[in-house]
Amino acid sequence: MAKFLNTSATNYYLEELIKSSSERLILISPFLKLNERIKELLEDKNRLKLDIRIVYGKSELQPEEISWLNELTYVRTSFCKNLHAKCYINESSCIITSLNLYEFSQVNNNEMGIYVSRDDDAELYRDAYDEAQRIIRISDEVRVKLEKISSEASEEIDANSKLSSSKIAKKLGVKTPELLEMMVSNGYLSLEDDKHSLTEKSQALGGELKKSKRFGEYFVWFEDKTLEALS
Structure with a gap:
């Protein structure tokens, strides 16, 4: 049983x-x-x-x-x-x-x-x-592979200095899941059935959903605006 x-x-x-x-x-x-x-x-x-x-x-x-x-x-x-x-x-x-x-x-x-x-x-x-x-x-x-991750990381940074959630978390000294919780608490992400989604408020931070064939979906954000909003 x-x-x-x-x-x-x-x-x-x-x-x-x-x-x-x-x-x-x-x-x-x-x-x-x-x-x-x-x-x-x-x-x-x-x-x-x-x-x-x-x-x-x-x-x-x-x-x-x-x-x-x-x-x-x-x-x-x-x-x-x-x-x-x-x-x-x-x-x-x-x-x-x-x-x-x-x-x-x-x-x-x-x-x-x-x-x-x-x-x-x-x-x-x-x-x-x-x-x-x-x-x-x-x-x-x-x-x-570390090489694969490094390659993916280079794709996560665009001309507008957008960084992935994991990189934003590292700069804030927190873990990625903690950052995502902060995003939800501040209204930049919504959470339903363990799936995070962008909100209208996330546009202010340049929130954008990216997709990787090997590693699935991830978010990128304007570095300066996001660090200022969450610090």
Whole structure:
């Protein structure tokens, strides 16, 4: 029988799911952004040569994080367009939840989810596992590269000195998810079903939605106006 999880329980069971993985681990989340604890757990599983698949819809990694990820030989990453699912699976259990993998969501948000044990509910576990495999099949397997990110970064800066959200966040000394929360609080972005959208007010900061074939959608902003508005 599935077990209901609140925020703290989801965090606990997710950590236990990763730690107990002995054959395979699948992490499906819209954002490729990992907190320090999950990084430690993945590093440990990589040393044990565990087969790890990460499927994402948008990358929020900084250059140093890309270098870290590329050192994990047994971690494979795949890009899935229009990904909204959050599902974490190993060979014996599964978590389906609202929880993203990045730190801000785990610390500040109210989350819910369910935990499914293969032993207790084999049919439900199999349905979730089969759907995870389908998402993997329709995804493009990519090796996140620093060179690729650098190339993308050059496209994110236009003649009007527009910077991506991640670069604006770095200049403000915050993480990208925190910046997006600030944008929502100040009316420059709206948030519905975990998807951010530009508002009329965002035009004042030059807000613009860009699309990358490999890394999904991202926003760019006028540097000076945005830093002044949010500082």
